[in-house]
Amino acid sequence: MANDPQVNVQVGRLLRANTRACVAGCLPSQNFPPFGSLVSIDLGQEISAYGLVSDIHIDDDGLVRQLVTTPNISETVIQDNRVNRNVPVELSVLFVGHRSAGVISHRLPPRPPLSLDRVRACGEGDVCAFTSAGSLGYLRFILEAQDLPAADLLAAHLLQAGRAQRDHGDEQWFARAIDKVITQLRDDYVRLMPVLEALADVQRELGI
Amino acid sequence: MPLNYLGLQPQIQQYAQNANQSQAHFRQVLENARELFKTCASQPYDEIRKRCQGSGKRCALPLGEAFDQSYPPPAEHQPCMVLAADGSQIISSPHDAIPISLINTSLICMNTGSSDAPQISITSEILSEDRGGIEFNLLSEDLISLRRDVAELRILNDWTAPNDLPVAALRDGPLELYHEPRQGDQFEREFKNYIDGLAALAARDFTLAGYIDRTRAGLLGQMLAIYFEERSDGLAELRDTTLLAGILPAGQRSAIFALQSSSSDNYPEALRIHFFYLNVSTNDNDYIVRVEIPAWVAEDTDKVNRLHALLLAQCRIMGGRPYPYLLHRAHETAVVHFDEKAQLQDALAQELQRQGLDVPQPSNKLAAKGLQKRTRM
Amino acid sequence: MSEPLHQNESIGIVTSGGLKENLHVRLNGTPQQVQEGSFIVIDSQDWKFYGIATDLQLQSIDPRYALEPSRARLPEELAGLLDRQTLYTNLVVLPALMLERGPEPDSADYSAWRRAIDSGDKEEPRPMPVKSIPAHHADAFLAGAGDVAEIFGKPEDESNFVIGYTREQDHPVCVNLDKLIQRSSGIFGATGSGKSFLTRMLLAGLIDHNRASVLVYDMHNEYGLDDTASDTGENVRGLRSGFGASKVQVVGLGGSATIRGSAPDFNLVLGYSDILPEDVELLTRELNLKETTATVLDALVQSLGKDKWFKAFKAMKRGATETTDGDKKVPAPDSVAFWANQNGVNVMAAEGLHDKLRRLFNKPYIVENPPADSIQALVEALKKGKHIVLSFGDYESDLDYLLVSNLLTRRIRAEWEQMTNEFRGKNGSEPRPLVIVVEEAHKLLNREMAAQTTFSTIAREMRKYYVTLLVIDQRPSQIYDEVMSQLGTRVCGWLGDEDDIHAVLSGLAGREALRGMLSRLQAKEEVLLLGWGVPMPILVHSRRYDELFWQDIKTSKKAGFDQAKVIKNLYGD
Ligand SMILES: Nc1ncnc2c1ncn2[C@@H]1O[C@H](COP(=O)(O)OP(=O)(O)OP(=O)(O)O)[C@@H](O)[C@H]1O
Numbered sequence A: 001m002a003n004d005p006q007v008n009v010q011v012g013r014l015l016r017a018n019t020r021a022c023v024a025g026c027l028p029s030q031n032f033p034p035f036g037s038l039v040s041i042d043l044g045q046e047i048s049a050y051g052l053v054s055d056i057h058i059d060d061d062g063l064v065r066q067l068v069t070t071p072n073i074s075e076t077v078i079q080d081n082r083v084n085r086n087v088p089v090e091l092s093v094l095f096v097g098h099r100s101a102g103v104i105s106h107r108l109p110p111r112p113p114l115s116l117d118r119v120r121a122c123g124e125g126d127v128c129a130f131t132s133a134g135s136l137g138y139l140r141f142i143l144e145a146q147d148l149p150a151a152d153l154l155a156a157h158l159l160q161a162g163r164a165q166r167d168h169g170d171e172q173w174f175a176r177a178i179d180k181v182i183t184q185l186r187d188d189y190v191r192l193m194p195v196l197e198a199l200a201d202v203q204r205e206l207g208i
Numbered sequence B: 001m002p003l004n005y006l007g008l009q010p011q012i013q014q015y016a017q018n019a020n021q022s023q024a025h026f027r028q029v030l031e032n033a034r035e036l037f038k039t040c041a042s043q044p045y046d047e048i049r050k051r052c053q054g055s056g057k058r059c060a061l062p063l064g065e066a067f068d069q070s071y072p073p074p075a076e077h078q079p080c081m082v083l084a085a086d087g088s089q090i091i092s093s094p095h096d097a098i099p100i101s102l103i104n105t106s107l108i109c110m111n112t113g114s115s116d117a118p119q120i121s122i123t124s125e126i127l128s129e130d131r132g133g134i135e136f137n138l139l140s141e142d143l144i145s146l147r148r149d150v151a152e153l154r155i156l157n158d159w160t161a162p163n164d165l166p167v168a169a170l171r172d173g174p175l176e177l178y179h180e181p182r183q184g185d186q187f188e189r190e191f192k193n194y195i196d197g198l199a200a201l202a203a204r205d206f207t208l209a210g211y212i213d214r215t216r217a218g219l220l221g222q223m224l225a226i227y228f229e230e231r232s233d234g235l236a237e238l239r240d241t242t243l244l245a246g247i248l249p250a251g252q253r254s255a256i257f258a259l260q261s262s263s264s265d266n267y268p269e270a271l272r273i274h275f276f277y278l279n280v281s282t283n284d285n286d287y288i289v290r291v292e293i294p295a296w297v298a299e300d301t302d303k304v305n306r307l308h309a310l311l312l313a314q315c316r317i318m319g320g321r322p323y324p325y326l327l328h329r330a331h332e333t334a335v336v337h338f339d340e341k342a343q344l345q346d347a348l349a350q351e352l353q354r355q356g357l358d359v360p361q362p363s364n365k366l367a368a369k370g371l372q373k374r375t376r377m
Numbered sequence C: 001m002s003e004p005l006h007q008n009e010s011i012g013i014v015t016s017g018g019l020k021e022n023l024h025v026r027l028n029g030t031p032q033q034v035q036e037g038s039f040i041v042i043d044s045q046d047w048k049f050y051g052i053a054t055d056l057q058l059q060s061i062d063p064r065y066a067l068e069p070s071r072a073r074l075p076e077e078l079a080g081l082l083d084r085q086t087l088y089t090n091l092v093v094l095p096a097l098m099l100e101r102g103p104e105p106d107s108a109d110y111s112a113w114r115r116a117i118d119s120g121d122k123e124e125p126r127p128m129p130v131k132s133i134p135a136h137h138a139d140a141f142l143a144g145a146g147d148v149a150e151i152f153g154k155p156e157d158e159s160n161f162v163i164g165y166t167r168e169q170d171h172p173v174c175v176n177l178d179k180l181i182q183r184s185s186g187i188f189g190a191t192g193s194g195k196s197f198l199t200r201m202l203l204a205g206l207i208d209h210n211r212a213s214v215l216v217y218d219m220h221n222e223y224g225l226d227d228t229a230s231d232t233g234e235n236v237r238g239l240r241s242g243f244g245a246s247k248v249q250v251v252g253l254g255g256s257a258t259i260r261g262s263a264p265d266f267n268l269v270l271g272y273s274d275i276l277p278e279d280v281e282l283l284t285r286e287l288n289l290k291e292t293t294a295t296v297l298d299a300l301v302q303s304l305g306k307d308k309w310f311k312a313f314k315a316m317k318r319g320a321t322e323t324t325d326g327d328k329k330v331p332a333p334d335s336v337a338f339w340a341n342q343n344g345v346n347v348m349a350a351e352g353l354h355d356k357l358r359r360l361f362n363k364p365y366i367v368e369n370p371p372a373d374s375i376q377a378l379v380e381a382l383k384k385g386k387h388i389v390l391s392f393g394d395y396e397s398d399l400d401y402l403l404v405s406n407l408l409t410r411r412i413r414a415e416w417e418q419m420t421n422e423f424r425g426k427n428g429s430e431p432r433p434l435v436i437v438v439e440e441a442h443k444l445l446n447r448e449m450a451a452q453t454t455f456s457t458i459a460r461e462m463r464k465y466y467v468t469l470l471v472i473d474q475r476p477s478q479i480y481d482e483v484m485s486q487l488g489t490r491v492c493g494w495l496g497d498e499d500d501i502h503a504v505l506s507g508l509a510g511r512e513a514l515r516g517m518l519s520r521l522q523a524k525e526e527v528l529l530l531g532w533g534v535p536m537p538i539l540v541h542s543r544r545y546d547e548l549f550w551q552d553i554k555t556s557k558k559a560g561f562d563q564a565k566v567i568k569n570l571y572g573d
């Protein structure tokens, strides 16, 4: 499935959730959204939750462990394991906001999604809309998240969003985001500096 | 301390002592049997068959192939379609709120000449009673198993071939039906369905085989015991796999035998069950399995060769613990998990409620067991 | 260096502080946009606060941001963003005045507020000393021309004189001349800091304003006639050359005095009778007089008369003897010893005094019969509204200076006291205010002299008798502190000495903050205006004293409104 950056594509379905985060399953064969990218989940009643892919894990099982011991794994077996086997790639999604009746807010969704709700990767248009609404308040979810590689998650997200914003004509967005990050973390020198170093890489990559 | 190890100690010692004694005895028996096996193989096979058939006992019947020999796989292995079918069942328990039984059958199909992912299909069926409604009453486990065997043949038959490649169809376990009771209406009806299923597969010229991973059968020993009446000490208990170990090198199969059993006569000639042994190991650790095939396969060298080659190929995929990959996948696909059973029951209960019916409560025991099943983030 | 800021652009916000500990403003940009001494305005709701920048401090929200240069770890742009949030400059503002501004001019509240003022129910708001402080996050600005004018007065007002310009933006800063002359004032600064130039200008302003007469004790002949600047060699116009003899008269000390080669308007010659014992006593240190002096002088006045003693004492011979019948040497009748014996005075003491006064006896400007009462002539000129520059000509010794200035001042004060009393008794017209300008003031106003001289009396009396001082000095610490503390307006250039700085600030609020500022003034042409006479302390770079200045004085009649400069400041070049 080609990932057209302009539209939202379904990438998986919800496995479990709480108010702050959820885990979605998707097949390994599917073009699942990269780490740090924005996804949305329709909660019904004109509400959708927005989240960032904060972790991707691919579980093994006995069969896979056994298969890796054989010298030549045929392509059809590899495909079988990716396409057919009921071992989903699990995407952890950190909620960063929601849209309610068309209005985007950078607060947690009013309720978590339910089992098997569809998870979609946001297209560039949606990414721009979400990231320019308000004043980047959602970055706090990333920076406050425990047990996550916050610097890299932030870098990955700002790369996706910075690119989308740049391509939609807002070259300043990235600088504003960095400014916000600094504001949030400036009291924690030890945390802030590595984050900024990661963002320096992103800036080089964006070429802005 | 869950076990009284102190109290067990004398018994453990006793156990080891006994084992020691029986092993010495066993070595003697095995030596003797191997001797007899060789001798027997040089006897006229007609005579052996006659004596065995005369005994009426469950045993192997030699066919044309010299049975003290082993047979290597064919040098070349043409692409073919491999099907594997497996089933699993939910058996209702007296504790269930809604005691239902369900058979879940899966079919997986692989083209050995292509790199595409295999195709999978699943059929789930809630077992119904004669009237056509849902069978709320408890069904015997054996009957459900029987219906599952039938369903497995059905799903193979329902498969539509996408090309002209030869087709091999595998199932887990013997082809011979052995579920009890072997009489009664229901059994007879299902048995007939089973035979019909086999016949249909024969008609489509499938290379059908049942793969028995852990066989305790002693069909060859029994054959020797019958033939050498007077020297039958311990022979009848000897497992075939033990007898053949060392005779059957890695990758090679035994001669093909016909299976003589109490039910043999119930199978039409072309569908009669045959078998051979196959050492699926790739090294010195022999791993001998039994492969059951119907007569139409046993009589076709091409089919036997194809089966031999593809079983080895399938087992190789699984690396150090050889087992046909597709069979494993079929099983994995068919298996019904506990929470799926619970979901099904929820769905049923909801529907009952929607239609204004009483929803029976599960027993308290089951309710307690049901706790803590789901995981939390 | 940052761009010059638009007048209305906030430079930062108030973050902390208080009346006692100054206000802290977190600057938006680089520290260089503000300098120590800058005039700062803070807008807080309906109030405006005025103060001066007394310190700039580099701050960081965590010292590690300051210690490790962000540019070493991050690309330029990111480092910039980081620095902007983590590093900043704290501007310390000494609050001085506050002014009720009223509600926003286009609001409904404003018209009500204005009506109350116009109808007289409410007083027109005036700047007053700070009694409160601005709120958190109030915006701070560099003062605009309007703010400066609001506080220091409009340059075009008659009584205002532009003494200099604000440091960063060249807004003209005025001193109110009427207020200046109400109390004594001082101009201080190390040598070469521009005191004399500033005094010339200020005097030009006063003379032009013409509300007071000016008497300058011009010890170094700088003020009356043209001079040559010691450092640049350029011609420096004197007050008489500027205003002409009809307004400013140069008086030379001594009968045939010339000042820099030209003849003065008239000469000041003292008569013997003018010298009073107290004039001598003032010279105690200068002449190294003994404690017995007072007794001797007393006896001299007693025996010879108040206006004759000097002449008689001068005529006595020192050591003259006669031989008596008994071949005994006795003091001759015209000798000092004879007089001493006659009057019961210790001979040694009398002779000692005579020896020491010989320096006075020999002064050519003290004669027995002066051609005219030149002291009286001088006083009359001042009364008539003329301005006098008394040049000491060649008599540049401290002795001359002390003697003449004290003697004259004593006379003048007595005169003004009398006029004042007559005026108070409804028998005369109001005396014309007089400003006496004293260079090297510490010579006259040091601790020892202060008790005796008329100068300190004048300083203490303020303008009770319409006479005030303008003291000019490079060593203010030498001036008696009681006198220092009486000085209303203080104009202070760079001072190197801690004691001098301390002295200048005596009796003022915010001394600590001002102290540092004084020590960091530019060595030339930059002054701090302080004290009662100015609404608040402010640092200015002095107006230039040059031909342009004189043109301004002449053409606008009103001194000090440098139109060209104002236009340049408002619209650029
Ligand atoms: N306002 C001014 N306009 C023009 N030049 C000035 C001004 N102020 C100071 N200067 C320059 O500085 C030099 C020193 O100034 P000035 O003679 O007034 O110093 P001072 O404080 O009186 O020193 P001293 O204590 O030695 O008399 C002057 O010669 C002149 O060149």
Ligand SMILES: [Mg+2]
Pocket: C195, C196, C197
């Ligand atoms: Mg001077």
